Amino acid sequence: xxxxxxxxxxxxxxxxxxxxxxxxxxxxxxxxxxxxxxxxxxxxxxxxxxxxxxxxxxxxxxxxxxxxxxxxxxxxxxxxxxxxxxxxxxxxxxxxxxxxxxxxxxxxxxxxxxxxxxxxxxxxxxxxxxxxxxxxxxxxxxxxxxxxxxxxxxxxxxxxxxxxxxxxxxxxxxxxxxxxxxxxxxxxxxxxxx
Amino acid sequence: xxxxxxxxxxxxxxxxxxxxxxxxxxxxxxxxxxxxxxxxxxxxxxxxxxxxxxxxxxxxxxxxxxxxxxxxxxxxxxxxxxxxxxxxxxxxxxxxxxxxxxxxxxxxxxxxxxxxxxxxxxxxxxxxxxxxxxxxxxxxxxxxxxxxxxxxxxxxxxxxxxxxxxxxxxxxxxxxxxxxxxxxxxxxxxxxxxxxxxxxxxxxxxxxxxxxxxxxxxxxxxxxxxxxxxxxxxxxxxxxxxxxxxxxxxxxxxxxxxxxxxxxxxxxxxxxxxxxxxxxxxxxxxxxxxxxxxxxxxxxxxxxxxxxxxxxxxxxxxxxxxxxxxxxxxxxxxxxxxxxxxxxxxxxxxxxxxxxxxxxxxxxxxxxxxxxxxxxxxxxxxxxxxxxxxxxxxxxxxxxxxxxxxxxxxxxxxxxxxxxxxxxxxxxxxxxxxxxxxxxxxxxxxxxxxxxxxxxxxxxxxxxxxxxxxxxxxxxxxxxxxxxxxxxxxxxxxxxxxxxxxxxxxxxxxxxxxxxxxxxxxxxxxxxxxxxxxxxxxxxxxxxxxxxxxxxxxxxxxxxxxxxxxxxxxxxxxxxxxxxxxxxxxxxxxxxxxxxxxxxxxxxxxxxxxxxxxxxxxxxxxxxxxxxxxxxxxxxxxxxxxxxxxxxxxxxxxxxxxxxxxxxxxxxxxxxxxxxxxxxxxxxxxxxxxxxxxxxxxxxxxxxxxxxxxxxxxxx
Numbered sequence: 031x032x033x034x035x036x037x038x039x040x041x042x043x044x045x046x047x048x049x050x051x052x053x054x055x056x057x058x059x060x061x062x063x064x065x066x067x068x069x070x071x072x073x074x075x076x077x078x079x080x081x082x083x084x085x086x087x088x089x090x091x092x093x094x095x096x097x098x099x100x101x102x103x104x105x106x107x108x109x110x111x112x113x114x115x116x117x118x119x120x121x122x123x124x125x126x127x128x129x130x131x132x133x134x135x136x137x138x139x140x141x142x143x144x145x146x147x148x149x150x151x152x153x154x155x156x157x158x159x160x161x162x163x164x165x166x167x168x169x170x171x172x173x174x175x176x177x178x179x180x181x182x183x184x185x186x187x188x189x190x191x192x193x194x195x196x197x198x199x200x201x202x203x204x205x206x207x208x209x210x211x212x213x214x215x216x217x218x219x220x221x222x223x224x
Numbered sequence: 225x226x227x228x229x230x231x232x233x234x235x236x237x238x239x240x241x242x243x244x245x246x247x248x249x250x251x252x253x254x255x256x257x258x259x260x261x262x263x264x265x266x267x268x269x270x271x272x273x274x275x276x277x278x279x280x281x282x283x284x285x286x287x288x289x290x291x292x293x294x295x296x297x298x299x300x301x302x303x304x305x306x307x308x309x310x311x312x313x314x315x316x317x318x319x320x321x322x323x324x325x326x327x328x329x330x331x332x333x334x335x336x337x338x339x340x341x342x343x344x345x346x347x348x349x350x351x352x353x354x355x356x357x358x359x360x361x362x363x364x365x366x367x368x369x370x371x372x373x374x375x376x377x378x379x380x381x382x383x384x385x386x387x388x389x390x391x392x393x394x395x396x397x398x399x400x401x402x403x404x405x406x407x408x409x410x411x412x413x414x415x416x417x418x419x420x421x422x423x424x425x426x427x428x429x430x431x432x433x434x435x436x437x438x439x440x441x442x443x444x445x446x447x448x449x450x451x452x453x454x455x456x457x458x459x460x461x462x463x464x465x466x467x468x469x470x471x472x473x474x475x476x477x478x479x480x481x482x483x484x485x486x487x488x489x490x491x492x493x494x495x496x497x498x499x500x501x502x503x504x505x506x507x508x509x510x511x512x513x514x515x516x517x518x519x520x521x522x523x524x525x526x527x528x529x530x531x532x533x534x535x536x537x538x539x540x541x542x543x544x545x546x547x548x549x550x551x552x553x554x555x556x557x558x559x560x561x562x563x564x565x566x567x568x569x570x571x572x573x574x575x576x577x578x579x580x581x582x583x584x585x586x587x588x589x590x591x592x593x594x595x596x597x598x599x600x601x602x603x604x605x606x607x608x609x610x611x612x613x614x615x616x617x618x619x620x621x622x623x624x625x626x627x628x629x630x631x632x633x634x635x636x637x638x639x640x641x642x643x644x645x646x647x648x649x650x651x652x653x654x655x656x657x658x659x660x661x662x663x664x665x666x667x668x669x670x671x672x673x674x675x676x677x678x679x680x681x682x683x684x685x686x687x688x689x690x691x692x693x694x695x696x697x698x699x700x701x702x703x704x705x706x707x708x709x710x711x712x713x714x715x716x717x718x719x720x721x722x723x724x725x726x727x728x729x730x731x732x733x734x735x736x737x738x739x740x741x742x743x744x745x746x747x748x749x750x751x752x753x754x755x756x757x758x759x760x761x762x763x764x765x766x767x768x769x770x771x772x773x774x775x776x777x778x779x780x781x782x783x784x785x786x787x788x789x790x791x792x793x794x795x796x797x798x799x800x801x802x803x804x805x806x807x808x809x810x811x812x813x814x815x816x817x818x819x820x821x822x823x824x825x826x827x828x829x830x831x832x833x834x835x836x837x838x839x840x841x842x843x844x845x846x847x848x849x850x851x852x853x854x855x856x857x858x859x860x861x862x863x864x865x866x867x868x869x870x871x872x873x874x875x876x877x878x879x880x881x882x883x884x885x886x887x888x889x890x891x892x893x894x895x896x897x898x899x900x901x902x903x904x905x906x907x908x909x910x911x912x913x914x915x916x917x918x919x920x921x922x923x924x925x926x927x928x929x930x931x932x933x934x935x936x937x938x939x940x
Contacts, residue, residue, distance in 0.1 A: 038713055042616060051263045052285055055271060055275065056274055056275055056281060056284040056285060056288060056289055056508055057275055057281075058335045060330040060334075061330050062330060062333070062334055063333070068869065070398055074621055075329070087772055100347070100494050100794040101347070101494050103494070104495065104496055104499035105489070105493070106489065106500075106503075107489070115280075117280065117282070120825065125287070126280075126282055127280070127281060127282035129281060130280065130281040131283075132353045133275065134278075135491065135507055139276075140276060143276055143277075143278055144278075144931075146278040147278060148486065152486065159340075165485070168485060169485060169510075170488075171507050172485070172489060172503070172507075173503065173506060173507040173510060174503050174507075176503075177507065177510060177511070181510065181511065186496045189481045189482045189485055192478060192479050192480070192482050193479065193482045195903060195907055196907070196910070197907050197910055197911055197914070202596075206486075206536060209479050209482045209483075210286060210483075210486060210487070212479065213483045213486070213487045214712055215483070215487045215488075216483075216486075216487045218355075219351060219487050219488070219489065219491060219492075220487070220491055221491055221492060222343075222491050222492060223262070223339075223343045223346060223439070223492060224343075
């Protein structure tokens with residue numbers, strides 16, 4: 031547990047009061063959690079991130095450092111997660127992106143919001159559809175290439191069979207949401223505690 | 225569009241302000257006022273739901289700023305006209321209320337304990353093991369509230385304002401027990417000074433009001449008892465309802481592969497070994513699902529059905545035998561303990577004194593293992609085997625608990641008989657004391673000046689019941705601790721250190737490290753809570769003891785799971801529904817309140833101990849309060865309301881309402897199914913339409929191709 035002299039007691043000198051209130055309105059976090067998240071962000075690259083965010087400095091942490099966080103380092107989709115939430119879509123995240131990411135992945139985020147971002151994460155080629163190649167990539171990441179190509183093909187066919195309602199050979203956001211909203215495990219597995 | 229309306233309203237506002245400068249009274253027309261109000265409300269709603277928007281943070285911050293500026297600007301405008309001051313006041317109060325709510329939310333989240341501990345467990349073991357600890361934490365919260373109620377409203381008032389120890393017979397250790405009253409063995413059994421204290425029912429006096437506050441203790445005692453049950457029901461049902469809201473459609477099997485693909489990775493995993501396990505289990509499950517369809521077909525061909533059926537019937541028979549055996553054993557042991565109690569406990573050692581509790585705890589420990597051994601006979605799919613296992617453990621615990629209660633009821637009846645004899649003896653003893661200095665039928669007696677310790681006592685059956693439950697809880701705790709230390713810790717130490725000099729690899733073969741038994745632990749927790757609910761009325765100290773127990777349990781199990789357990793190789797949830805364990809808790813809550821309610825309603829309270837002594841039935845305290853403390857008409861209304869006719873018709877109405885709601889929900893389900901089918905059909909129709917389209921395109925193409933060479937031929 032780090033002790034941070036800059037936010038002892040109720041006085042903190044990192045953000046203005048309006049900034050903190052705005053973050054509280056835009057995420058599911060409380061004031062204390064936002065400050066804690068800021069320090070987690072800063073601990074990834076203390077030389078890059080200043081302690082004073084009142085004038086909204088333009089600071090980005092490169093993907094390599096984000097992907098090495100203990101919460102993300104074992105996740106096979108960490109690169110896609112970082113890409114989806116980052117501003118430059120390359121995985122390099124500002125503090126805003128960082129807060130946004132953990133807010134969506136937190137316990138309090140509603141199902142629809144999570145479904146929307148899950149769709150973006152599994153859409154590897156960013157064409158707003160989960161096509162067969164996206165499914166194959168997902169499956170290979172999930173099983174670390176242990177399945178034979180026939181098995182991969184079979185599973186992807188089955189998935190399209192089950193979820194593709196408008197029958198265009200790929201999953202649109204509506205297809206995906208329709209399927210994921212009924213999944214009993216979705217809320218508990220699409221969740222990172224920080 | 226927002227911008228345009230923004231501009232439009234600005235013009236309106238500036239126009240109206242011009243108007244205002246001309247005419248002090250008329251400002252904005254009613255219609256524009258309403259439109260403005262709507263806009264402001266819309267912006268407010270946007271601010272409230274901004275965090276649910278799937279847009280990047282920068283955009284959200286921008287939207288927030290714009291919306292807030294708009295609201296600030298035009299809220300002032302709305303204030304003009306009638307009721308300006310009141311409107312401004314309302315706005316200020318709303319702002320203050322929102323700030324208060326936000327601070328309260330912050331405070332509440334800061335109060336949640338053990339967040340980091342649970343996170344560590346989640347990252348090592350995944351979300352299913354962590355769900356046990358989250359459940360434990362939730363139970364701790366409920367028990368804190370129950371503790372607050374019993375401690376604050378029952379124990380503290382009596383301790384502070386009631387008559388002190390030694391002033392009355394019920395509050396003093398009898399002369400015969402006084403030498404052993406301070407012994408550790410007696411205190412451990414909750415006898416001696418522990419028994420004659422605020423911890424148990426018997427200490428409380430039946431005075432209507434106590435102290436300078438005129439605190440109505442008997443009424444408070446009764447209402448706290450009812451309140452603990454009511455609060456527990458409310459909390460459990462509220463949690464079930466919110467879980468049901470979040471859930472999808474329940475047991476749906478139409479999206480198996482999609483769900484496996486998109487929801488099987490647990491994002492909470494933060495540990496390389498767990499991740500490896502998870503990858504392996506996902507791969508296996510994909511491979512198996514394809515093979516299992518083939519496997520099922522093969523099994524059907526083999527014709528092993530009769531053998532499997534016979535084995536399953538045999539297994540169930542063995543299980544029934546075990547359940548019956550354990551029930552009889554408990555009954556036998558409780559009877560034996562009554563015999564011991566009658567003969568006086570001095571001749572017997574520790575085992576005889578604690579036989580009942582130890583037997584119940586040991587049965588709870590060993591019988592599930594027995595079921596585990598019998599289960600391979602049945603050859604079920606692991607998830608179904610787990611459900612059977614859970615069902616059997618549930619039946620075991622329930623059977624044990626109810627056998628215990630029936631034996632307890634027997635003991636209560638014995639004590640009631642004893643009470644009559646004691647009452648008779650007391651009248652004789654009192655007559656001897658007075659030695660004929662008063663007449664038989666005189667109503668006023670001179671106060672007796674005797675040491676309360678030598679007054680003969682009735683057997684206080686309520687305290688006896690409370691003591692039994694407290695002892696059971698304590699021995700249950702001890703058994704859990706010992707099971708963890710021996711079953712998990714010693715086993716892990718053995719596997720770790722003896723592995724160097726053992727013939728086979730202990731870590732991979734038998735016995736290897738233990739996996740955390742989620743369902744066994746959850747059931748244990750649920751039943752422990754059931755015992756608390758049953759005994760809390762007779763032993764107000766029980767919620768306090770349970771709070772300590774849960775606290776110790778949390779730290780011990782967190783340590784044990786991190787130190788001695790390995791992540792599961794394959795994870796099977798007992799049921800797809802989150803509400804499964806909640807439903808069990810609700811059933812136990814209901815079944816626990818039955819015995820307590822039965823004893824309150826049908827057994828007369830002891831004549832010389834407890835806050836209801838001297839009454840015919842415990843709930844008479846309500847009638848007494850109505851008669852004495854409320855105005856006369858209130859009592860009449862209440863008596864009219866408890867008229868059986870009215871209550872029966874009310875029950876009938878509720879039954880009809882339940883039937884109606886059930887029918888509507890069935891019709892909604894049917895409509896849902898219809899729509900699903902329609903959707904499926906429409907995709908099939910679309911497929912056919914697409915096919916036809918393709919064929920027509922093909923024909924058109926061919927005809928175009930064929931036409932081209934025809935023209936030149938014709939021209940020629």
